[in-house]
Amino acid sequence: MNEGFPTRLRRLREARRMSRRTLSELCGLSKDMISIYERGEADPSTSTVCLLADYFETTTDYLLGRTEKF
Template sequence: MYRRIRELREDRDLDQKQVAQMLGMSQTGYSKYETGENDIPTQILLKLADFYDTTVDYLLGRSQKPKP
């Protein structure tokens, strides 16, 4: 899951600060999600799925298809 959110961000040429701002949090806090240091809360997963136009299942690694 952590690798996927990093890859999605990098594929869109975004930095951690930009994604963190969209989520209303600090870059440091968001960085801990990408490294797996902190678990990602459900609400954040939902926001990321909407932001990247993908599914939570894809973010969690339960699906290999980024689109439903």
């Protein structure tokens, strides 16, 4: 079974040794949004998924758990 968005986001963020707050600020999100996404309490907008994929230099499909190809 593929990992979902919350797990992929957390792993990518942790690989860069970045805090949730820092990532939120870099993406122009409110300070707690990354934490909310990582807990699976809310789904990001399409534009936010694209922004995060661009930031982590990956595809939206990988970030959303639709493919294993980074």
